[in-house]
Amino acid sequence: MRAGSAQHARRPASSSLVRGVYLPRSADGAAFALATYGIPLIVVATTGSATLTGLAFALEWLPRLGAFTVAGTLVDRHGIARVFRTACALRAVVALVAALLLAVHGTGVAAVVTVMTLAPLTGFLTEFSYVAAETAGGEASRAAGAGAHRVQSVLLGIDQTAMLAGPLVAGLLLEHGGPAVMLGTLAAFSVLAAVLASGHRTTARAAVSSKGGLRTGWRTLRGLPALAWLVGGLVVSNTAVALLQAALPVIVVSELGRSSAQAGLIWSAAALVSLIAITTARRAIDRWGLWPVGAIAAAIAASATLAVAHTHTYHGYLLLIAVLMTGEGGLTVVLRTLRSHLIPADVFASTLAVTILLLLLPYPVAGLLVAAVPVAQLGHALTAAALLQALGLATAFARLRTLTARSA
Template structure:
């Protein structure tokens, strides 16, 4: 195929920066700011711990519902189209929210606005995430033996956004909700415009009929069941996510009400966690080369369990910040193991559907965590987190005990 007629998606890696990395960077920053900033916005607007937990639930339930068929839609219409539409849709929703909160900074209208923002941004974010992951997987396959470098860059972009996004959202919130929402709107709009450069056929097998591109959640579920190693790892991480989700949902309440810190301090917790995760990912790349998947995954699972148990009893803000950072760093190592295993085992033609099924399962604990936060008195949150941390330790132990001799992790 000559260069004159070769489609843009046939170029090896020359266009990765403008086609994949830049759109992903803008979207990841908008996603991180909205994911951690919207619950802060709810707490600042309503002053209610129950509504903060409810907003967290409303933020994750749409992600859970949409993830079931987002992969099918992405496979059918292409990640570039869905990424573009989801980013623009989120920008419009956030812009409308900023205007309403400027006109009605408090009261019933403000309360309804922030809860609707939590719902809509959660649903639209999952579409942009599935589209970006599918585009990244396709870029990795085209890179051949350099695939791990593509995935490392994408994961680094994601964690860098998680490093700066929460702190930036908390800082902007000091100036008021409209400025924070305006900045997130800008990044969402930028992501939508950059998505126009993304090749339109990422992730869809060449020559595959559109009716067969994505066959839904059921196909993804069957694929996971047919891959025991992937199934056990997803099961263990799902149990672990209940504890992680509870710490995320209860974070604003714990930091602001229990430790008597500002909303900026909440963002600093998750920014520190993202920085620790970024370091963990870098170290895990070298550890995986020397030790393999199972030793690295089991070590990270043990560290995550210990850090979560200790975080439930943290005596002050600084120790809480350090323990959350250690927990998320360990979670980052397990994420590297999951992504590596996922890229090895899932057939390319079923990637979108299987990714959707995986995301749905992994997201199930997050709305539950929001409900627990809403129903639990602030003084009792430490006891609930301790119980969830114990379940996390048990779930991860069972998963990695089953995976100890699995060829997929021992290779």
């Protein structure tokens, strides 16, 4: 979608949304899911080490944080299409090179170096494409006016569909075709996303300073107290979710003796339930408003995380993580809707980058915790994270209720 489209149409045409926003987002989301869930499984399969798996998870997310220091500014300055295509193309090259190296050196030091290098490179490039895709979604939401939450629910549905298929597909490809096949599929989706990106905005926004992208985004976020409190609560919540995501490959494969495909199935099943939650949240927001729906979703997420910390069976993880992601799906619809309504268009990508940067901070920390904490003690770490999640979300939504009452 081009920058000027919102000026002549309050509601973007469905065909324009599909061609310019939804299709590129779908291909990039598939690549994102394969990288996020597949690479830790590759590390487990290649090294068999819980410590290296946790370290690889941290290495995958740390460069993503670094990417946000420049990604939003680059999108605002150079346009969505240019950043999106470049990031997707480079990610395809990285995946193909790694696939070739692992096909030649399936085990040993060379294979370990390859998978440990693959994690930070794909993580870094994925966040550039993600910021660009989110900016395109923000433009579409602003053009939709009062229907912004419907556009955001579709975008979130695309992301959750990728999460539905991605973990399971990654596990199956790894189990039956090996790392090279999984990485080849990741490269194919990356190339497809780059090809489909023709509908994205290519023009730059001259108002963005080359040095002040993050400062501008941070200043904008601080000036939007409702968004700032919600982001703060979700940062605490993401600590628990990130710890689960980092620990689960180790718990399922190493401790429970299940396969890579079964580890992926947990997140795929969770994404399926989350799709239903997204649709429900959209209709509930239409009827009851943003904050009540967000508060209910927060309560579901916090309760499920606390229960997950005390389960010790595969089916327990399968069920409770699905419940957790139901709450997370509702919270994400609320966040994206609020973000699209409140952030000014001329600094959207820069402010978006700051919010995502804050939301991703727990992920490398979670990887380092999994690398450092003995597997037998992970349950205690998850319990502490669940209690913090409940406290953080309760504080955030109590504050949001106060802000809403004052503005009424």
